[in-house]
Amino acid sequence: MNEALVVVVRGVISYFSLLIFARILGKEQISQLTFFDYILGITIGSIASEVTVDLSSRAWPHWVGLATWAVLAYLMEMITLRWRYAAKFFEGEPTIVIMNGKIMEKVLKKMKFRITDILELLRNQGIFDVNEVDYAIIEPNGSLSVLKKPENLPLTPKDMNIKVTPTGISTELIYDGKLIEENLRQMNKDKKWLMDQLKKQGIKDISEVFLFTLNDAGSQYIDKYKDNMKKVKDIGDYKGPF
């Protein structure tokens, strides 16, 4: 029995099984995971590692365990998507911990949060004075959403009655010295226009450009391979191997 070869084959099986299951389970980011989702991910990963290296038992029962957890996770996802009552039960719900500037002590106790945790989460959002907070809500994933009191909210163009045009999303037209023609067409531009823009920047060929983006408002960002920086700043605070 060639153990290394068996581990390679079993590794390929568990890696791609995990990849397929993860793709089916959805696109939630780590930051959006609830505590249970986090444990679920660890458990599924742990079973996948057993499929790979636990040669003292067959791969099949471990794989069935992996598939069972993935199917249950998918079913729960479907149930919570379609049935709001179940979502409330399984995933929890947002809880107000500061209302009208007042801390809800009983709620904090129920949520097993200390006031120091709330203050830390507020500081993470750049709020160092609780007086600034109107509402604070603990989301099911444990993060804190904050609504500041109106007098502490940032000034917006709307407050000043200033008309602004939407900028839209920047689209890459050149990346890594290559033209992305599909995006150029999408932005209703042609190659001649692009070359004119490059010429204005003293660029003769597309291959000189690392990144060229354009947004709906017409704002361009052009980065050349040649940066012509005489002195590059080093932000390292101590000497390392590089």
Place this chain on the structure above:
Amino acid sequence: MRKFIVAAIPIAALVLFIVIMISGSFLKKPFGTDDDVTKSIENVMKDVNEEAWDKAVVEVDELESAWRKVIKRIQFSEERDEINFLTSNIVRLRGAVTSKDKSDSLMELNDAYSHWKELGK
């Protein structure tokens, strides 16, 4: 077509993985004349019962050779311990047959047969 391929590739991959993982019961079956472990065990058992020790030694060689061929096929689906136990049984069987020990030979043969039956279950 693209949507079909996107769905078909993961499904085909999962099916292939399942086939590899449960293929043991099929792959342990003989594909030729020199990889029939069941028949080899029965032959050695017959020789031991008749105390035909010279013939039994040759049959043990054949059993070992057949088993080595089967290991290569079933190693991806079966557990390592079960494979190692059967290998040890054959090694001990060789010793028992060489020393013409009937009871030890029958013990190892029966143990080997029970491990063989467990494979692919």
